[in-house]
Amino acid sequence: MAVNDKYITLNDGKIIPQLALGTWNNVDFENTINSVYEAIKIGYRHIDTAAIYKNEEEVGKGIKKAIDEGIVKREDLFVTTKLWGTQQRLSQQAIKQSLERLGLDYVDLYLIHWPVALKSRTIDPSDPKNYLCIPMKPDEPSVRDIDINWTFVDTYLTLQHLQKEGLTKSIGVSNFSINNLKELFKHPLFKVKPVVNQVEVHPLFPQDELIEFCNSENIVIEAYSPLGSTDSPILTNETLVSIAKKLNIDVAQVCISWGLKRGYVILPKSSKVDRIRRNFEDLVELSEEDFKAVSNLKQQYGEKRFVIPDFSPFKVFE
Numbered sequence: 001m002a003v004n005d006k007y008i009t010l011n012d013g014k015i016i017p018q019l020a021l022g023t024w025n026n027v028d029f030e031n032t033i034n035s036v037y038e039a040i041k042i043g044y045r046h047i048d049t050a051a052i053y054k055n056e057e058e059v060g061k062g063i064k065k066a067i068d069e070g071i072v073k074r075e076d077l078f079v080t081t082k083l084w085g086t087q088q089r090l091s092q093q094a095i096k097q098s099l100e101r102l103g104l105d106y107v108d109l110y111l112i113h114w115p116v117a118l119k120s121r122t123i124d125p126s127d128p129k130n131y132l133c134i135p136m137k138p139d140e141p142s143v144r145d146i147d148i149n150w151t152f153v154d155t156y157l158t159l160q161h162l163q164k165e166g167l168t169k170s171i172g173v174s175n176f177s178i179n180n181l182k183e184l185f186k187h188p189l190f191k192v193k194p195v196v197n198q199v200e201v202h203p204l205f206p207q208d209e210l211i212e213f214c215n216s217e218n219i220v221i222e223a224y225s226p227l228g229s230t231d232s233p234i235l236t237n238e239t240l241v242s243i244a245k246k247l248n249i250d251v252a253q254v255c256i257s258w259g260l261k262r263g264y265v266i267l268p269k270s271s272k273v274d275r276i277r278r279n280f281e282d283l284v285e286l287s288e289e290d291f292k293a294v295s296n297l298k299q300q301y302g303e304k305r306f307v308i309p310d311f312s313p314f315k316v317f318e
């Protein structure tokens with residue numbers, strides 16, 4: 001089996017392609033249509049989006065084009081979207097809106113994006129993408145308006161119903177700490193375990209403890225920002241550059257190959273078709289020596305997390 005062609009079985013029995021296309025931060029929305037379409041043509045079967053990325057329409061158009069051209073069937077694709085904090089009280093409305101934007105009858109996976117409920121705000125009629133009543137960037141100060149009377153546990157209980165209604169095949173969480181998961185598990189109405197926890201994971205932030213906990217609970221880790229996100233210092237790291245040179249691939253593909261070997265789902269993003277192709281086709285089974293060298297980077301350079309939105313006073317990651 002090729003390195004890029006593996007599936008993982010989730011705790012609800014569904015299967016998930018291990019390698020996905022991430023779609024965050026592609027500021028050229030039209031380009032997203034083409035990126036998604038080309039990715040599916042290349043062989044990607046798993047697309048990751050979110051309401052806050054404001055690209056669900058374009059992701060949906062890319063998917064539709066590929067389906068219309070007979071490149072793929074809907075049932076062979078795995079599509080994930082996420083619930084933003086301003087809609088945590090309104091998850092049924094939110095998922096229906098996401099489905100409408102995506103042009104789909106169901107998503108394969110619906111995630112609580114962050115364990116933080118935010119107050120919703122007034123729609124800005126001048127912004128056609130402002131359907132969530134949220135600013136473009138999650139770290140803008142105006143999103144720090146925490147809804148203290150609603151918790152991620154309340155939200156998760158409503159997600160269990162969305163799955164029953166068939167709006168999503170599976171449900172999961174994102175950016176949940178071990179403490180967040182433990183808090184969720186102890187609620188008396190908690191019945192359906194999240195199938196995944198989507199969190200930041202890359203060579204400078206390997207998340208060993210969280211991965212071990214999630215493995216013990218049969219929750220699959222999905223590694224976001226696996227290349228260290230935008231303008232990543234990881235891509236110029238000298239150890240990684242020398243491994244990449246030796247293997248005649250990009251540093252990005254060393255990081256992806258390392259993540260695949262660690263056994264979780266991995267979501268690299270690119271808006272450039274040649275990179276999307278190389279991030280899928282130029283993957284390798286890393287030797288033990290190279291695998292260890294990448295795993296040791298954290299000791300050498302120290303831990304570094306790149307995605308840190310300010311939801312204060314709520315303490316994420318604790």
Ligand SMILES: NC(=O)C1=CN([C@@H]2O[C@H](COP(=O)(O)OP(=O)(O)OC[C@H]3O[C@@H](n4cnc5c(N)ncnc54)[C@H](OP(=O)(O)O)[C@@H]3O)[C@@H](O)[C@H]2O)C=CC1
Binds near residue numbers: 227229270
């Ligand atoms: N649940 C959550 O809270 C979060 C989820 N995510 C998900 O994870 C996905 C991936 O994370 P993201 O933060 O986007 O970052 P990634 O770690 O995937 O890095 C993306 C960056 O790497 C560049 N890149 C991609 N491939 C290559 C290559 N072969 N050579 C050189 N540079 C390359 C991209 O540039 P270019 O586009 O120009 O190619 C982009 O700047 C997101 O798109 C999203 O789907 C991300 C963050 C938070």
